[in-house]
C-alpha cells in the first residue's frame with residue numbers, strides 16, 4: 228500500500244470536525260458513487276470481524292442503535308472467533324442475497340473478500356470499508372477510518388517521549404510489535420511508527436535488542452494477546468537475561484497489556500509500552516502508571532461518520548470523503564473519510580476523555 232501525506236489544511240479541517248463531534252461535509256471530494264438513492268426500509272448490512280478488541284464490541288452496539296435511530300433496517304453481524312474469515316464471507320453473501328443496499332465491512336481478513344464484494348456490486352449494493360481497508364479489489368466504494376499512518380506516528384513519538392522522560396539520554400533497549408498480517412492496518416501503523424523510530428535506530432539512540440525490526444518478525448497473529456505474550460516471554464529469555472528492556476512499541480492496548488503481563492511475570496520493571504484504542508483496562512493501567520500511552524479513536528465518531536455515509540447514499544447523494552490519495556488497495560485508490568487520532572498519556576487522559584462517560588470516571 229502506498230501512503231501519501233495528507234495536507235496540513237486537511238488535517239486541521241478534520242480535527243475541527245472530530246473535536247466538534249459533528250460530521251459536516253468536507254469539500255475535498257466524494258467517494259462512493261451516488262446511487263439514485265434507495266428505500267429507507269432496505270437493509271444496511273454491517274459485517275464486523277471477531278471481537279479482538281473493545282472497539283469492535285462498541286461498534287456493534289453503536290451501529291445497531293444508530294442505524295435504528297436514523298430509521299434504517301440494520302443487520303449487524305460479527306465473525307466468530309475461530310472460523311472468522313469464512314463466517315464473514317458467508318455473512319456478506321447473505322446480506323447480498325437479502326437485498327442490502329449498503330454493506331459496511333470491518334474486514335476479518337483484508338485480502339479475502341474480493342468475491343463477496345464483487346457479488347455485492349453485481350447486485351447493486353454499495354460497499355464501505357470500515358476501519359480496515361479491503362485489498363486487491365475494485366469493488367470497494369469508500370473507506371471510513373481514523374488516519375492509521377498518523378496512529379503509528381503518534382505511537383512512535385510516544386515511545387520516544389516516554390523513554391526520555393524516564394532517562395534523559397539513550398541508548399535505550401526496545402522491542403517492536405505489530406498487528407495481524409491479515410489486517411491492512413497493521414502495516415500502516417507499523418510504517419507510521421517506523422517513520423519516527425528508524426532514524427533513532429540508525430543513529431544508535433534506540434537499540435532493538437533482538438534485532439527483529441521486520442514486520443514479518445514483529446507480527447502478532449490474529450491480534451491475539453496470547454501470541455504477543457508468548458513472543459515477549461521468548462524475547463525476555465533470549466535477550467534480556469541481564470540487560471534492561473526500556474521500551475516496547477505495541478500496536479494496541481490488548482497487546483500492550485499482554486506484554487506488560489509477560490514482563491511482570493519475568494520479575495522485570497515495566498518498560499515504556501505504547502497502545503491504541505483507549506480500552507478501559509488500559510486507561511486504568513495508564514492512570515496506575517503502568518502502560519505509558521494509548522490512542523483515542525472515539526468509536527462513536529467513526530460509527531457516526533459511517534452512518535452519515537449511509538444517510539447520504541440513501542438520499543441519492545455521494546458519500547462524503549476528505550482524502551483521495553492515501554489508500555491504494557492494490558487495484559485502486561479508495562476515497563476515504565479519515566478522522567484524527569489523539570495520543571493519550573496519564574498527563575492528558577482527563578482532558579482527552581472528558582466527554583466520554585465510560586472513560587472519564589477512570590481518570591479521576
Ligand code: BGC
Pocket residue numbers: 279280282358359406410412450478479480503504
Ligand atoms: C483497528 C485497531 C484494533 C485492531 C485489533 C485494527 O484494525 O484499527 O483499533 O486495535 O484492529 O482489533
